[in-house]
Structures are given as structure tokens and as C-alpha cells.
Amino acid sequence: MPVINIVFGQKVNEAKVQLAKDLRKNMTPEEQALWKRLRGNQLHSLHFRRQQVIDGFIADFYCHAGRLVVEVDGGVHEDQREYDAERDRIMTSRGLRVFRVTNEEIQQNLEGVLERIASEASGT
Secondary structure, three states, rough: OOOOOOOOOOOOOOOHHHHHHHHOOOOOOOHHHHHHHHHHHOOOOOOEEEEEEEEOOOEEEEEEEOOOEEEEEOHHHHOOHHHHHHHHHHHHHHOOOEEEEHHHHHHHHHHHHHHHHHHHHHOO
């Protein structure tokens, strides 16, 4: 499969860029805990971006090398299952894999979540 760069070259609405910046400044405690361990290529030397705009959606975390989107699902996701499913379908159609993790999983087992993310990013 040819490498398609999701990040560079896409046309992004300025309002969406601003929203992504705002979300970076106002991450949930669970997103902060996860970002603390993903940033700076700490997880198996994988590079992650946070609040990355992809096809008009804002992914919580994105690893280009692993073609992986990581979504942290809090309570709001209970009320938007259809939206999330459509969003996942669109990202999957771009050749990306979507890995969803709940706030509770991060709170209770961050090390296990990190191991699963590393496994997903490496395709194993």
C-alpha cells in the first residue's frame, strides 16, 4: 500500500485549526496523562501528534508511521455512537486504524493501554 500523508497537503478550515489548538490547551486529565507518555517519541520511538485534523475531524492522537488514530472516549461518546462510527468508517477508508480507549481504562491501567497502542501502531 502506498504511503499517503494524511497530515500535509490537506485543506483545513481555519476554524477547525483553531478548535484543534483550543482542544490542545484544554485536554481532559486522561488525555493529559496519555499525552505525557506519548509525547517526544517516548513510546517505542513512535511520533504522535495530538488534536490532529484529518478529513475535517479532530483526532485525539495520531501516529503517521503506524497509520493509527487513538481516540479517548469519555462520557460524551455514549451520546454520539453513530457519529463516532461514521467518523471511524471515514478514517478507516483512508487506510487508518482507529483505536478507542475509555477514560476509565487510562485511569485504571495506563501501562496496559500504552502496550496496546504500541501493538496497534506496529500492526501486531
